[in-house]
Amino acid sequence: MEKQIVCINCPLGCRITVTMDGNEITKIEGNTCKRGENYARQEVLSPVRVITAVLPVEGSSVPVSVKTAAPVPKNKIFECMSEMSKANLKAPIHMGDVIVPNILGTGVNVVATKSVE
Amino acid sequence: MAAYGIDVDILIVGAGPAGLAAAVAAKEAGIDNLVILEREDHPGGILRQCIHNGFGLHRYNEELTGPEYAQRDIDRAEALGIDIRCGTTVLSVEADHTVTAVSTSRGLETYKAKAIILAMGCRERPRGALGIPGSRCAGIYTAGTAQKFVNLEGFMPGKKIVILGSGDIGLIMARRMTLQGAKVLACVELMPYSSGLKRNIVQCLDDYGIPLYLSHTVIDIEGGERLTGVTVAKVDEHRMPIPGSEIHFDCDTLLLSVGLIPENELSNQAGLEISPFTSGPVVNDVFESSVPGIFACGNVLHVHDLVDYVSQESTEAGKAAAEYIHRESFDGKNVQVMDGNGVRGTVPQKILLNEEKKVNLMFRPSGVFEKAQAVVMQGDTVLVKKRAQIFTPGEMVVIPLDTTKLSGEEPIRVSIEKV
Ligand SMILES: Cc1cc2nc3c(=O)[nH]c(=O)nc-3n(C[C@H](O)[C@H](O)[C@H](O)COP(=O)(O)OP(=O)(O)OC[C@H]3O[C@@H](n4cnc5c(N)ncnc54)[C@H](O)[C@@H]3O)c2cc1C
Ligand code: SF4
Numbered sequence: 001m002e003k004q005i006v007c008i009n010c011p012l013g014c015r016i017t018v019t020m021d022g023n024e025i026t027k028i029e030g031n032t033c034k035r036g037e038n039y040a041r042q043e044v045l046s047p048v049r050v051i052t053a054v055l056p057v058e059g060s061s062v063p064v065s066v067k068t069a070a071p072v073p074k075n076k077i078f079e080c081m082s083e084m085s086k087a088n089l090k091a092p093i094h095m096g097d098v099i100v101p102n103i104l105g106t107g108v109n110v111v112a113t114k115s116v117e
Numbered sequence: 118m119a120a121y122g123i124d125v126d127i128l129i130v131g132a133g134p135a136g137l138a139a140a141v142a143a144k145e146a147g148i149d150n151l152v153i154l155e156r157e158d159h160p161g162g163i164l165r166q167c168i169h170n171g172f173g174l175h176r177y178n179e180e181l182t183g184p185e186y187a188q189r190d191i192d193r194a195e196a197l198g199i200d201i202r203c204g205t206t207v208l209s210v211e212a213d214h215t216v217t218a219v220s221t222s223r224g225l226e227t228y229k230a231k232a233i234i235l236a237m238g239c240r241e242r243p244r245g246a247l248g249i250p251g252s253r254c255a256g257i258y259t260a261g262t263a264q265k266f267v268n269l270e271g272f273m274p275g276k277k278i279v280i281l282g283s284g285d286i287g288l289i290m291a292r293r294m295t296l297q298g299a300k301v302l303a304c305v306e307l308m309p310y311s312s313g314l315k316r317n318i319v320q321c322l323d324d325y326g327i328p329l330y331l332s333h334t335v336i337d338i339e340g341g342e343r344l345t346g347v348t349v350a351k352v353d354e355h356r357m358p359i360p361g362s363e364i365h366f367d368c369d370t371l372l373l374s375v376g377l378i379p380e381n382e383l384s385n386q387a388g389l390e391i392s393p394f395t396s397g398p399v400v401n402d403v404f405e406s407s408v409p410g411i412f413a414c415g416n417v418l419h420v421h422d423l424v425d426y427v428s429q430e431s432t433e434a435g436k437a438a439a440e441y442i443h444r445e446s447f448d449g450k451n452v453q454v455m456d457g458n459g460v461r462g463t464v465p466q467k468i469l470l471n472e473e474k475k476v477n478l479m480f481r482p483s484g485v486f487e488k489a490q491a492v493v494m495q496g497d498t499v500l501v502k503k504r505a506q507i508f509t510p511g512e513m514v515v516i517p518l519d520t521t522k523l524s525g526e527e528p529i530r531v532s533i534e535k536v
Pocket of ligand 2: 007008009010011012013014031032033034035036037506
């Protein structure tokens with residue numbers, strides 16, 4: 001099986017083709033440098049993203065912005081969003097406060113990126 | 118009027134990352150009588166609404182969100198006791214360094230500053246400038262306005278969205294609207310390439326299966342009070358719609374992400390010379406405009422894609438303004454910087470020949486150039502070269518120039534050539 005990846009590490013945006021045999025990578029082609037190879041491997045085997053979001057805060061007219069303190073698996077983005085939206089938030093919130101600990105058992109905390117008084 | 122003016126050494130307009138970095142640098146250079154005037158109720162500028170991550174990789178070697186990046190500068194400014202007057206809109210800046218401002222708390226005020234630093238940021242190109250035909254219904258916003266609604270006010274402007282323009286703000290909003298529960302049907306780009314960063318194309322569109330239509334544009338807008346749909350068509354090489362290529366989308370919202378221009382109302386009013394290429398003031402290498410003692414930095418000078426460079430440039434501007442106060446002028450001989458082939462809007466436009474130094478020449482490529490080099494020439498002499506696999510209009514190029522390489526006052530020219 002072949003997977004197409006666009007490298008994001010520089011504006012060249014190489015189109016990288018990763019050939020797989022089951023869960024094993026057998027060939028990586030199309031990258032111009034080593035960074036592309038590493039990126040393609042990660043994207044194929046276990047892609048991750050930092051998620052940012054805005055959540056409503058009870059008793060405040062402004063929402064709080066949050067992020068996952070580390071990247072989480074890409075296929076959990078929407079599940080994380082719905083988990084976060086269940087959080088019952090009340091002001092005051094300070095930048096850096098943990099909003100959801102260990103979201104979906106990923107070991108990653110969701111933290112506030114701004115303060116809401 | 119000046120008789121009633123509040124005397125300050127340095128007055129800074131805008132407390133975004135540019136104004137904050139300039140203030141911190143000026144204060145650290147020994148200027149105590151310094152004030153920042155900021156229109157909004159909080160410092161931080163546009164970063165306050167940029168809640169996504171990806172800021173600060175160059176400056177801090179970590180990925181921060183916009184509010185976190187801004188907070189570091191705010192904390193620094195507060196630790197130095199810098200006077201930031203929020204809720205204060207600057208109404209006019211005069212060439213004689215008189216500034217008028219208005220606030221609800223202090224009313225109308227007049228300041229007299231020894232030096233002024235303009236750091237008002239940029240604004241989005243509005244719909245009017247686009248000339249899209251169709252009804253004037255509700256549901257059409259610039260991407261930045263939508264960003265403000267969603268991220269600062271917690272209000273979703275629509276449920277089914279089409280985005281015109283593939284600039285970074287549009288891409289980022291495609292992801293934001295999707296994550297917050299809307300359906301983004303398409304991102305439509307007039308040019309055959311996107312002006313957005315690759316990273317944003319992949320992580321904001323591809324990750325969510327949002328199609329990007331290159332060489333397409335919106336040709337019709339439907340709806341009565343509220344938008345109900347748009348028609349998109351492919352364009353030919355003259356950017357004219359191709360009959361028969363129309364695609365219709367039912368949507369309640371159209372977001373426009375078609376470019377940013379420096380906020381230059383005050384710059385114009387103060388009589389600063391404006392570059393037709395950057396749409397910001399013409400400056401020398403210490404970021405002083407054509408009016409002595411008035412400096413400009415950040416997005417008001419030229420639109421940046423990385424805030425890290427904004428902070429760097431503004432630190433230089435702040436130091437320079439402090440030096441101006443100590444020495445009272447930056448007179449002297451200078452060398453003009455010209456745009457050559459493939460280059461648009463090089464900043465600075467002039468280099469002062471007062472001392473030996475390194476000057477960063479910053480510009481945007483006018484097109485996409487693969488396997489090319491940027492070259493700085495004075496007459497027939499090559500001063501610096503910088504090779505790259507690719508140059509694109511979406512990424513600002515920075516070339517450091519060592520001024521000891523300059524000889525005489527002959528203009529220098531920056532261009533991009535194939536290798
Ligand atoms: C949507 C968006 C996404 C971005 N994403 C990224 C990214 O992912 N990574 C990255 O590195 N960079 C990003 N940037 C770029 C970065 O945010 C900007 O380059 C930076 O904020 C520019 O700083 P500034 O201080 O020049 O302008 P601004 O942040 O716009 O600040 C200008 C300030 O001046 C004030 N002002 C204006 N006029 C007046 C007046 N008349 N009187 C008083 N005050 C006034 C404004 O209220 C504002 O606070 C993004 C920018 C935008 C718009
Ligand atoms: S593979 Fe290397 S050259 Fe190609 S886009 Fe990735 S980082 Fe750039």
